[in-house]
Amino acid sequence: MIVYYSLNSLCPCDSGKKIKNCPNRCLRPDGSLRPKQSRTRTSRPGTDYEHARCYAAPLNDCSEKISGEHTLSDSVLRELSPTGIVEVSGLGARRPDEFVSVPIGSFKSNVLCDRHNSALSPLDVVGHRFFKSFKLLNAEFWRPSAQWVRILYGLEPFPSGWGLYLFAALGKDIALDQNSLGVCPVVDGNGDLSGARFQMFGLEFELLMIVPNRTQERYAENCRYRPAEVLFDDGRAVHGILFGWDTKGEAGSLTIAYGATENTKEPVSENAPP
Numbered sequence: 088m089i090v091y092y093s094l095n096s097l098c099p100c101d102s103g104k105k106i107k108n109c110p111n112r113c114l115r116p117d118g119s120l121r122p123k124q125s126r127t128r129t130s131r132p133g134t135d136y137e138h139a140r141c142y143a144a145p146l147n148d149c150s151e152k153i154s155g156e157h158t159l160s161d162s163v164l165r166e167l168s169p170t171g172i173v174e175v176s177g178l179g180a181r182r183p184d185e186f187v188s189v190p191i192g193s194f195k196s197n198v199l200c201d202r203h204n205s206a207l208s209p210l211d212v213v214g215h216r217f218f219k220s221f222k223l224l225n226a227e228f229w230r231p232s233a234q235w236v237r238i239l240y241g242l243e244p245f246p247s248g249w250g251l252y253l254f255a256a257l258g259k260d261i262a263l264d265q266n267s268l269g270v271c272p273v274v275d276g277n278g279d280l281s282g283a284r285f286q287m288f289g290l291e292f293e294l295l296m297i298v299p300n301r302t303q304e305r306y307a308e309n310c311r312y313r314p315a316e317v318l319f320d321d322g323r324a325v326h327g328i329l330f331g332w333d334t335k336g337e338a339g340s341l342t343i344a345y346g347a348t349e350n351t352k353e354p355v356s357e358n359a360p361p
Contacts, residue, residue: 099329101216122331125209128241129202141200145233146240150202155195159270162215164191206240217328235296248298251330253311254291255341290343311341318342 094107094114100122102109111123129148138149157164164173174186181187199207237243269286273293282295293299299306318327320342 121329122213124331125213126241127206127209127239129206134202138200140197141203142198142231143200143203143236143240145236146203146242148202149200152201153197154199154201154204155197156199156204157194159194160211160214160218161191161194162211163218164194166215166218203240231296238296246298248312249296250294250313250332252293252295252299252306253314253317253341254293254305254309255311255343314339314341316340320344 095105098104098106098109098111098113100109100111100113102111104110106114106120113120113122115121133148134150135147136149136151137144137147138151138153140153141149143149165171167173168191171191172188173191175189176186177183231239234243238245271284272280273282273284273295275281275297281297282293284291284293299310301307301310313332314330315332316327316329318325318340322344
C-alpha cells in the first residue's frame with residue numbers, strides 16, 4: 088500500500104506548520120515522513136546532586152525539590168475521562184471485577200525531582216498525541232534499573248531487540264473496544280520486571296526491556312518488532328501512525344482494514360518495509 092500526502096498539508100507532529108516547512112524536519116531527505124525523536128536529556132550544566140527520593144538519582148543531576156509525577160500520563164487519563172474521574176478495578180485487596188471511582192489527581196507519586204520530571208515532558212506530549220490518534224498509554228516505571236534510567240534520558244540507546252512490539256495475528260479479526268485501557272507488568276523467567284503490556288482498541292503492545300525468546304509461542308509468529316507505521320484503512324481513506332525509531336525494526340508497514348461498521352473488522356495485513 089502506498090500512502091500519499093501533500094507537502095502543503097499540516098505536519099502530523101502538531102508543529103502547526105506545513106510538512107514542507109516543519110521546524111522538526113519530519114520530512115526526511117529520502118522523501119519519507121518520520122517524526123523527530125523526543126529529547127529527554129536534562130539541560131546543561133548538571134547539578135552534581137542526587138535526591139534520595141528521585142528514581143533518576145543515579146544520574147547525579149537532580150534538583151532539590153521533589154514533584155508529584157503521575158503514574159499514568161495525566162493527559163492520557165483526561166482523554167479517557169474528561170470529568171476527571173476514572174473507574175479502576177483490582178486496587179489493593181479488591182476483586183478484579185470490583186470498580187472504584189478515583190480522581191485523576193490521585194494517580195501521583197513523589198518519585199521524581201522537578202528537574203527530571205520536566206525532562207520527561209516531551210514524552211508526555213508525544214504520548215498524548217499518540218493516544219489521541221491511537222489511544223496509547225505513556226507508561227513510566229517505578230524504580231527502574233540504572234540502565235533503564237540512562238535509556239529514558241537519552242544517555243544510552245536501546246539495545247537491539249529492546250523496545251516496542253505489536254502483537255497482531257495476520258488474517259485474524261480484531262475485536263475493538265473503544266472504552267477500555269489495559270495495563271499490566273511483564274516479568275521474565277526469574278520474576279523480574281522486564282517491561283509493560285498494554286491494550287487499546289483491541290490491539291496489544293509490549294514495551295520490553297529485554298530481548299524476548301522468539302521460540303516461545305507468544306513471540307514466534309504474531310509479534311512485530313518496531314513497526315515503521317501502522318495504517319488504518321476503512322475503504323474510503325487511510326490514516327496512519329508513523330514511528331520515529333533511531334534504527335529500523337522488523338515489521339515495516341502494518342495495515343488494519345475495517346468495514347463501514349464499528350464492530351466489523353477485517354484482518355491485519357503486513358506490507359514490505361518502505
